[in-house]
Amino acid sequence: MNTKITEYLGDKADYLLNHECKTISKDLLHLPGGDFVDRIFASTDRNQRVLNNLNWIYNTGRLAGTGYVSILPVDQGIEHSAGASFAKNPIYFDSENIVKLAIEGGCNAVASTFGVLGSVSRKYAHKIPFLVKINHNELLTYPNQHKEILFGKIDQAYDMGAAAVGATIYFGSEDASHEIVEIAEAFAYAHELGMATVLWCYLRNSAFNKDKDYHLSADLTGQANHLGVTIQADIIKQKLPENNGGFKALNTGSSSYGKLDERIYTQLTTDHPIDLCRYQVANCYMGRAGLINSGGASGAHDFADATFTAVVNKRAGGTGLISGRKAFQRPMAEGVELLNTIQDVYLAKEITVA
Template sequence: MTPRVREILNWYGADNPGVLTNLARMLNQGKLAGTGKLVILPVDQGFEHGPARSFAKNPDGYDPAYHVELAIESGCSAYAAPLGAIEAIARDYAGEIPLILKINNSDTLFGNKAPISALTSYVDDALRLGCVGIGFTIYPGSAERKHQYEEIAQAARAAKEAGLVVIIWSYARGEQLSKEGETAIDVIAYAAHIAAQLGAHIIKVKPPSAHIEQAAAAKVYQEQGIKVSTMADRIRHVVQACFNGKRIVIFSGGEAKGTEELLKEVSELAQGGAFGSIMGRNAFQRPKKEAIQLLTNVMEAFAGKKL
């Protein structure tokens, strides 16, 4: 147990030893073990976007075993996926890497400006499959947010009682937000803070842009001189919004992008104090050798090594 990991665990004083043990398992796993940083491989995109859109670029990805092997071989901190994908690999890879069960999911077969994910599995399933935690998506700004907040409140309480870590994907989206506003700095910081208030141990948000969506927020940002001009500035602000940096905040890789562009963004995330990345399509849509090299470079950036 490194001093940094022990420091992070001390932030979660309300949690039982089971939660702290599972959080420590992730923080002490893989190439970033002991650094206080995390890189998680999430593969819920097949459910969220469809199998062809997710796996046709690299057909090996149709097999759930490919993804967990990629996470293990690259030295990731954990692997996250919906119920079916975890059930397909849990026995064969038991104990090799921390598993996170994504307990709610949505699909793109029904378009809806006010998105909502369905509960697709439960805390009991996470325990049965040996997972360290549950993942859950909320959409702050959605007309359905009340229902989502109430669902995660119940699921988080059950998870914590069972000693499981709670990871919240917090994606602002809804009729009153512009497309640009979904990644605006004020909106991302707000969405991250909401996840912290809902009791998340780990918060996942998108990297923010310099756009400010809310007029009331823009006034405060200007009056208080909150720096948002660089990605590092914006990441620093989002982390600050999560209890002054006392909650783990990780950032999604987003849409598929070129290696150079992606690594530049990761370097800026690291400079801003991000706790890591949760990177799916940008990794598993590449051939395995290339994906492992990419994830290695990402981990080195968070470990403080120059790329």
């Protein structure tokens, strides 16, 4: 095993690398592998063009042929504002550098906006799979609101040669019902044209902030994943769970929220991060739709944090990482190194599914 992996894990190495999952057995999962498209997607209602694009994504970059994916997402220029996102490294105001980072970093795909990818599509769309993010929270309305709106049409993504489209739904928000219908229709049309679909299954509701931030609870994020695969997302993007019991916390006093079964907390999960992530994978039809966890914000310990997330995702039965800010908010050479560090986890045969 790459010694850097254990070095980055530090005192968590044994806790993560030797954990045995006794909740949902790995034998029940549809695990990543070089034959994943043939084994899982070939029997679905996806047409041949979707299978071709999925196969292209799974067979690009350093992780080609493994069934795992490493994706560079840079839509933060809208989602978090361009200034806040790129001030640390202004070269990424130039859209071409985003695609260059994904290629140099050995990624399976680059995910960004209509504007970013369209601005360089004739130069790069045949060199790395494009994942066009079709909706965003524009963040300029005052006061800020949590509402994902379309920034273009599916036909535009098709015309620029995109392999896939992606979207966010803010499950739990006032706008969720509208977003579910809108994105379900968009994904159906994308599939018709032959593009794969990736859904950011995020939670947004101020009521989820109680004694803990239950936007990161395994039970609520798991249910968001389940809604995502219901509208036929081929890959689910979700934040790594940090706690559990969101449904229970919101069912207090006279309030009634959702439905739960105590076995979610006593048999299907523990407080171990791998077991919590395993519950997210289970809600993706036991892995029929691949779970990719987000890399999160950049900070003082990016390499260690990224390694931690990758190990948890892989050992839980996930499909990979989609990490942006940790990579592009540093010099390009360091960004490439960060992406390669994540990929090394998925290339390490010694790191197995728990």
